[in-house]
Amino acid sequence: MRQAGRYLPEYRKAREGVPFLEMCRRVEKAVEVSLQPLRLVGVEAVILFSDIFVPVTGMGVDLDFAPGPVIATPIRSLEQVTALRVPDPRESVPYVMEILGALRRELASERVPLLGFAGAPFTLAAYLVEGRGSKDFATLKRMMYRAPDVLRALLARLTEMTIGYLNAQIDAGAQVVQLFDTWAGLLSPADYRTWVSPIHREIARRVTRSKAPLVLYVNDGAHVLDEMIASGADVLSLDWRVDIADAARRAGSRASLQGNLDPCALAAPPARIRELVAEIAAAAAPARGHVLNLGHGVLPETPVEGVRAFVDAAKALPVRSV
Amino acid sequence: MRQAGRYLPEYRKAREGVPFLEMCRRVEKAVEVSLQPLRLVGVEAVILFSDIFVPVTGMGVDLDFAPGPVIATPIRSLEQVTALRVPDPRESVPYVMEILGALRRELASERVPLLGFAGAPFTLAAYLVEGRGSKDFATLKRMMYRAPDVLRALLARLTEMTIGYLNAQIDAGAQVVQLFDTWAGLLSPADYRTWVSPIHREIARRVTRSKAPLVLYVNDGAHVLDEMIASGADVLSLDWRVDIADAARRAGSRASLQGNLDPCALAAPPARIRELVAEIAAAAAPARGHVLNLGHGVLPETPVEGVRAFVDAAKALPVRSV
Numbered sequence: 001m002r003q004a005g006r007y008l009p010e011y012r013k014a015r016e017g018v019p020f021l022e023m024c025r026r027v028e029k030a031v032e033v034s035l036q037p038l039r040l041v042g043v044e045a046v047i048l049f050s051d052i053f054v055p056v057t058g059m060g061v062d063l064d065f066a067p068g069p070v071i072a073t074p075i076r077s078l079e080q081v082t083a084l085r086v087p088d089p090r091e092s093v094p095y096v097m098e099i100l101g102a103l104r105r106e107l108a109s110e111r112v113p114l115l116g117f118a119g120a121p122f123t124l125a126a127y128l129v130e131g132r133g134s135k136d137f138a139t140l141k142r143m144m145y146r147a148p149d150v151l152r153a154l155l156a157r158l159t160e161m162t163i164g165y166l167n168a169q170i171d172a173g174a175q176v177v178q179l180f181d182t183w184a185g186l187l188s189p190a191d192y193r194t195w196v197s198p199i200h201r202e203i204a205r206r207v208t209r210s211k212a213p214l215v216l217y218v219n220d221g222a223h224v225l226d227e228m229i230a231s232g233a234d235v236l237s238l239d240w241r242v243d244i245a246d247a248a249r250r251a252g253s254r255a256s257l258q259g260n261l262d263p264c265a266l267a268a269p270p271a272r273i274r275e276l277v278a279e280i281a282a283a284a285a286p287a288r289g290h291v292l293n294l295g296h297g298v299l300p301e302t303p304v305e306g307v308r309a310f311v312d313a314a315k316a317l318p319v320r321s322v
Numbered sequence: 323m324r325q326a327g328r329y330l331p332e333y334r335k336a337r338e339g340v341p342f343l344e345m346c347r348r349v350e351k352a353v354e355v356s357l358q359p360l361r362l363v364g365v366e367a368v369i370l371f372s373d374i375f376v377p378v379t380g381m382g383v384d385l386d387f388a389p390g391p392v393i394a395t396p397i398r399s400l401e402q403v404t405a406l407r408v409p410d411p412r413e414s415v416p417y418v419m420e421i422l423g424a425l426r427r428e429l430a431s432e433r434v435p436l437l438g439f440a441g442a443p444f445t446l447a448a449y450l451v452e453g454r455g456s457k458d459f460a461t462l463k464r465m466m467y468r469a470p471d472v473l474r475a476l477l478a479r480l481t482e483m484t485i486g487y488l489n490a491q492i493d494a495g496a497q498v499v500q501l502f503d504t505w506a507g508l509l510s511p512a513d514y515r516t517w518v519s520p521i522h523r524e525i526a527r528r529v530t531r532s533k534a535p536l537v538l539y540v541n542d543g544a545h546v547l548d549e550m551i552a553s554g555a556d557v558l559s560l561d562w563r564v565d566i567a568d569a570a571r572r573a574g575s576r577a578s579l580q581g582n583l584d585p586c587a588l589a590a591p592p593a594r595i596r597e598l599v600a601e602i603a604a605a606a607a608p609a610r611g612h613v614l615n616l617g618h619g620v621l622p623e624t625p626v627e628g629v630r631a632f633v634d635a636a637k638a639l640p641v642r643s644v
Contacts, residue, residue: 136585136586136621137586138586138589138621138623141584141586141587141589142586142589144586145586145587145589145590145591145594146589146590146591185563186563187563188562188563188584188617189563189565190601191584220542222544222545223544223545223563223564223565240510241507241508241509241510241511241542241545242545243511243545262463262510262513263458264458264459264460264463264464264466264467265463265467267460267463267464267467267468268467268468269467269468272467279512295510299458299460301460
């Protein structure tokens with residue numbers, strides 16, 4: 001998850017003087033930084049370099065990164081929602097499909113899977129309504145309570161966009177797709193059931209999972225784990241706050257698990273990282289399948305040697321199906 | 323929880339031109355704003371107006387609010403830890419005890435309990451090490467992994483301070499004391515068991531709970547609820563992400579519950595707030611006892627009419643013991 005990034009000096013060099021959205025649009029650059037974690041630290045999968053807001057630019061939303069997404073005109077009315085286009089992503093963001101195609105060709109001779117991804121509608125809506133990142137997304141929640149119709153309409157449009165976008169990625173070469181719901185964990189279990197679960201289920205139903213398994217990540221979602229399990233996603237990506245042994249028991253044969261080392265633990269000495277990886281692998285052993293991963297993205301200040309120790313420890317584990 | 327505050331125009335007026343720490347030190351001002359929620363919205367308990375960092379100023383730490391706490395020299399070494407004093411809070415922060423005494427006299431003729439509070443050692447340490455608020459407290463976690471002895475020593479000192487401080491508040495008139503562990507929820511269950519649970523248990527053992535029940539709040543703590551239940555605290559204050567019916571089942575006769583409406587829900591129309599309060603009360607009915615409350619502090623942008631609707635709905639419920 002977020003493998004490419006500021007912890008790699010080579011990434012910082014490739015980014016120099018290139019604005020973030022521009023990086024996502026320039027096929028050659030994006031391919032280069034997508035492959036860096038494979039070439040430099042030896043990870044066992046390659047993730048499309050992009051951002052969850054890339055397809056939103058194709059809907060007619062004016063946004064920028066500073067460094068998080070900033071929406072020029074936050075969406076607060078039904079008029080603004082109905083003005084949003086749901087374009088064919090092959091036309092609105094063709095470069096994403098080109099990057100995926102180029103990566104697939106690049107990886108043709110290697111047994112390394114290619115992952116695509118999208119932001120989940122609730123998380124996209126959170127930013128679109130709030131206008132930028134927030135600690136509590138109070139504006140979004142106010143809309144939940146005072147203008148639920150507007151939020152419902154916005155989520156419906158984003159859901160259509162997301163399904164088309166993930167299927168286009170699969171057509172373009174993604175062999176696994178991940179759905180990131182970074183902010184859905186801010187909701188109470190009841191609000192999550194109302195506002196988030198039906199969308200995850202619809203996405204799981206309409207994404208071509210026969211061609212590419214769907215991974216669902218909800219940040220800070222320990223309290224909605226049963227809802228995640230019921231979503232229909234093939235793999236549940238867990239943050240470090242979830243007890244993965246407990247998750248394996250609850251998921252049973254319904255889903256595989258991914259995760260879930262605290263990204264901050266990569267600051268530990270390599271020997272300790274190996275211990276922690278072994279602990280997670282043992283705890284996840286009863287799961288239907290397990291993809292060893294961090295519980296969130298790699299932090300910028302992470303020592304590269306910590307990432308390498310993690311990857312090496314993961315590779316030393318016996319291979320399991322997922 | 324955080325009853326007084328920026329949502330009240332009368333609070334903003336009382337604060338005008340007075341720096342935050344100064345507000346906490348001026349007995350008359352602090353008494354005035356402590357009583358505002360009782361007088362203006364009719365809450366059924368009064369909470370000391372102060373901040374979790376007030377007693378830390380007595381340890382020899384130079385800090386300010388901008389608006390969150392900012393530590394002039396973040397604590398990163400054993401030398402800095404051993405330089406921290408653990409003073410008698412009646413001498414280092416006498417005004418806190420004076421405020422409590424004045425509030426008790428003020429409330430003598432009313433059947434309104436007076437609540438004191440303290441920040442929990444882990445949360446205080448989080449700021450002291452990091453230097454200020456943070457999304458992931460990566461510096462603190464790096465210390466967990468790379469200099470555990472320094473963190474252990476810091477936590478031990480903060481634990482001594484906190485126990486003395488809570489007992490001094492009880493002596494000064496607090497009839498209930500709350501322990502706020504705002505950042506402990508950032509930890510994995512395993513790290514929480516190592517770094518947080520033993521401290522909560524020690525505090526529960528050494529605070530004079532026969533005179534004042536202890537309320538424990540862990541923000542974003544759904545994943546460590548069983549640890550909270552085992553802490554020995556009399557009441558567990560839950561944020562809105564916890565399913566309170568599930569918490570009541572798990573706590574059984576071991577603890578009462580407090581909470582847990584999403585503070586953002588106070589933006590809802592009053593009729594909806596009444597429904598939500600009724601839902602929480604019904605869900606918490608099997609608990610040993612239940613204090614109706616929000617799941618976190620009142621947000622600055624909250625409409626006062628929303629707070630009033632919440633308080634009125636709470637008062638309309640049948641009284642239960644806790």
